[in-house]
Every structure is written in structure tokens, then in C-alpha cells.
């Protein structure tokens with residue numbers, strides 16, 4: 665059976681003081697439940713110190729496609745490993761839309777992350793325009809194919825895919841469980857045409873305005889294996905309830 669995995673994406677939120685309160689609340693409440701928090705780079709040392717030895721893993725929200733060198737402002741995969749990261753988000757829609765990350769760049773980041781031993785959480789998803797134009801599956805397929813082309817389908821055995829419809833991120837509009845399930849099933853089916861074992865085991869998270877109130881229904885869908893959680897991951901009770909709903 666596939667495991668369920670919930671990851672929090674803190675985005676550009678937090679402070680040392682706020683994080684300390686949040687992490688100290690999460691640690692006992694999630695004891696024994698596998699979960700992940702993806703935090704801003706400057707707080708990696710803090711989460712490493714607080715969460716080390718707990719069931720909560722941590723990661724970053726981005727990384728450089730380069731391994732080292734004169735790339736001012738960039739952070740490499742090996743630097744994330746130095747701080748105990750196990751995961752890194754690649755291709756979040758905010759990176760794609762606000763920072764112009766192409767499918768090819770996202771694929772390069774995925775490759776360097778895996779080469780360093782990190783598990784990429786590969787985000788895919790359509791905009792509202794794309795959904796309304798009926799090209800959701802084509803967009804998601806294109807985003808997946810860019811990675812499969814350079815890394816191979818087998819690489820997905822060491823990755824997580826997060827289906828995040830862009831119109832549902834931070835908007836309070838969640839995809840219905842049926843809408844989300846349909847795209848998750850499409851993703852798994854597409855991978856299965858290339859490698860059915862990888863497809864069966866692939867963790868496919870749903871992301872987009874997941875809250876404690878809607879988590880159970882989403883997590884009950886057969887192809888939804890957890891969530892990538894933005895806003896609600898900053899509220900301890902919400903995040904804990906989502907992780908518990910997934911673990912049930």
C-alpha cells in the first residue's frame with residue numbers, strides 16, 4: 665500500500681520566534697506521523713535543531729539547477745543536504761509564474777536534487793484559463809514529460825508529485841474531491857503506461873487550499889496520497905488535523 669505524506673510549504677513566512685512556537689506545537693502532536701515542512705532557507709538550521717530525531721522531516725522550497733560556482737544568491741542541493749533536508753519542492757506554480765521557471769529548468773532542478781539524494785516534490789497543475797479551455801491533462805502531461813524526458817520514468821520512484829491546480833492555490837477555492845481525483849488518476853495512469861510499478865507506488869499529493877475542514881474528503885480519494893499545504897501549514901492545529909486525516 666502507498667504511504668500518505670503531507671508536506672507544509674511555509675512560503676516566505678515565519679520568523680525565528682514564530683517558527684519556534686509552531687515547531688514546538690507540531691513535534692508532540694505529530695509524534696509517529698510522517699510529515700514534512702518546507703521552510704525558507706534561513707530557517708533550515710532552526711528546523712534541523714528542533715525537528716532532528718522527530719517524525720517530521722524538512723526541506724526547502726527551491727534550489728539551484730547548478731551544483732556550485734559563481735551564481736550569486738543561489739542555493740545548491742548539497743547545501744540543503746548539509747542542513748539535513750530530505751525534500752525540496754521543485755516547480756511550484758509561484759516559481760513557474762512569478763520567476764519564469766520553464767518546464768526544462770524545473771526538470772534540471774529535479775535532476776540535481778535527486779543526484780544529491782534529495783526527494784523532489786514536483787509540482788504540476790493548470791491555470792484557470794487552461795482548465796476552462798479543457799487542456800488540464802495536456803498541461804500536466806507536458807510538465808511531467810519534461811522531467812521524464814531528462815530523468816526517466818524510473819526516477820519517479822524517488823520523487824513525490826504534487827498536483828496543484830493554480831486556481832486553487834491560496835484562493836480558498838479547493839478542487840472538489842472528484843475534480844482532484846480525476847487528475848490524480850490521469851497522472852497515475854499516464855505513468856503506468858511507462859512503468860506500472862512506479863505508478864502504483866508514486867505518492868501524488870493534492871495541493872490547493874487544503875484545510876482541516878476539507879482534508880478528510882480529499883484524502884479519502886483512491887489516488888490522493890497526501891497533500892502539499894500552504895496557508896494551513898502555518899497554523900499548528902490545522903496542519904496537525906490535516907496530517908492526522910491523511911494518516912487515518
Ligand code: PEP
Nearest residue numbers: 833834871872873894895
Ligand atoms: C501551496 O503553496 O503549495 C499551496 C497549496 O498553498 P495553499 O494551501 O495556501 O493553497
